[in-house]
Amino acid sequence: MSYYTVRGIVNRGFPILLVTSIIGIFSGQILNIEIEKLVSMPIILVLIPALIKIGGDTGSMLGARLSSSFHMGLGSHLHRNPVVRNSVYAALIVGLTACMFVAITVWITGIIFDMGIPFFKLFALCMIAGSFELMVVFSATIAIAFASHRFGVDPDDTVIPLIATFGDLIGVSGIFMTMHLLNLV
Numbered sequence: 001m002s003y004y005t006v007r008g009i010v011n012r013g014f015p016i017l018l019v020t021s022i023i024g025i026f027s028g029q030i031l032n033i034e035i036e037k038l039v040s041m042p043i044i045l046v047l048i049p050a051l052i053k054i055g056g057d058t059g060s061m062l063g064a065r066l067s068s069s070f071h072m073g074l075g076s077h078l079h080r081n082p083v084v085r086n087s088v089y090a091a092l093i094v095g096l097t098a099c100m101f102v103a104i105t106v107w108i109t110g111i112i113f114d115m116g117i118p119f120f121k122l123f124a125l126c127m128i129a130g131s132f133e134l135m136v137v138f139s140a141t142i143a144i145a146f147a148s149h150r151f152g153v154d155p156d157d158t159v160i161p162l163i164a165t166f167g168d169l170i171g172v173s174g175i176f177m178t179m180h181l182l183n184l185v
Helices: 006-033 035-040 042-071 082-112 119-150 155-181
Strands: none
Touching: 006 035, 006 155, 035 042, 042 082, 042 119, 042 155, 082 119, 119 155
16 A cells, blocks of 8 residues: 555656646746737737636546546557547537637627737637647547556556646647737737
């Protein structure tokens, strides 16, 4: 029962927290580099926290479901696994619905505070950046969960902290790439 000692938890958790701290700093630096774009379009400042949260949260939800399936002995193979497939579909539906809701909410907020942006541009920004974030984060979630399980590390200890932080990095990058793609700069 030495797995659940304070020393064991700290020894397994510290490297993960160190990696997530570095990823978080890198995400903040991307925002700092793109500060001119953010100042020129303040509605994007309203959008960023909500949109980047979607990838990390839905990826963590997917990671928790995969981790639970491993603990129950249901998640053995990646290919043609109904647990993985159904979990990804459910997380994708939740994530895309949340992206739509964020687009509508941010658009209404922009109208209220006179920071308007055309609805279809904002909707396209949310859906393209959100879809990109969800695809990358879900792929990373599945890879980290299966690798953790395969190497004998509890996926609960690795997947959720890594994916929540990785979702921020991919979300910020996805927003700026989509802004460039839609000529919103």
